[in-house]
Amino acid sequence: MKQYFFPALRLTLVLVLITAGLYPLLIAGLAKVAPGGGNGVTVKRGDSVVGYANIGQKFSDNRYFQGRPSAVDYNGAGSGGSNKGPSNPDYLQTVQERIDTFLAHNPGVQKANIPAELVTASGSGLDPHLSPAAAKIQAPRIAMLRGLPASMLTALVDQHTKGPLLGLLGPATVNVLQLNLALDEMK
Structure with a gap:
């Protein structure tokens, strides 16, 4: 032994x-x-911190690009998903409510054209990125509310689009916080 x-x-x-x-x-x-x-990498405007570069945050004002929904209400202290599968009735109801809200705030968009990431939360609940398509579909709403041409907002999305890592890995993304800060700087 x-x-x-x-x-x-x-x-x-x-x-x-x-x-x-x-x-x-x-x-x-x-x-x-x-x-x-x-x-963490803080994002500052002047001397004040307005957010973190790699943590999503909620933008409730329609004059801004909306990020991906969060199952943890954008609480950076504890990330997590809803743990509900695609056949769960509660999950399906939540997604339908998000679709209805998106359509109400974005007239002229067809349900079939809504990118899935705008109505489904990420696994962490803190994803700060959208696809360029998810950002561009919101451009007409923001353009109307801010009195700007939609083409100007589409160009802004293109300017803030980061390609795949090394040109190969992952999709192209747009950081919503950085995009909204640039939006505020537009005249």
């Missing part, structure tokens, strides 16, 4: 030291040299 116990105990202590001590210190050290110093 002793022949197995002490080697197992030593191995356990070494693994605890590595996984509970060294590894967290390594990750904390890497975070300190990352953008934002491990505290």
Whole structure:
């Protein structure tokens, strides 16, 4: 028994030291040299923080681009999805309500043309990005409310579109916070 116990105990202590001590210190050290110093990348307007670059936030004013819905009400302290499947009646009702709200605020858009990301929450509930199509479908509403040509807003979306990583990985995206800040700067 002793022949197995002490080697197992030593191995356990070494693994605890590595996984509970060294590894967290390594990750904390890497975070300190990352953008934002491990505290997230804040977006500022003047001297005040208006949001975080990688956390979605709610824009309830129709004069702004709306981001993806959030199952956690954009609470950055705890991300998560609704955990409801596509056949769940409550989930289907929530999606239908989002579709109805979107159509009420965006007259002239057909239900079939609404990108799915505008009516379904992401897995984390904190996705700060939309596809260019999801942003552009909102341009006529914003143009009407702000008295701007829709083509100007479409060009703004194009300017803020980031292509796939390395030109290959993932879809093109638009950061909604950055887009709305640029929208406010337009004359």
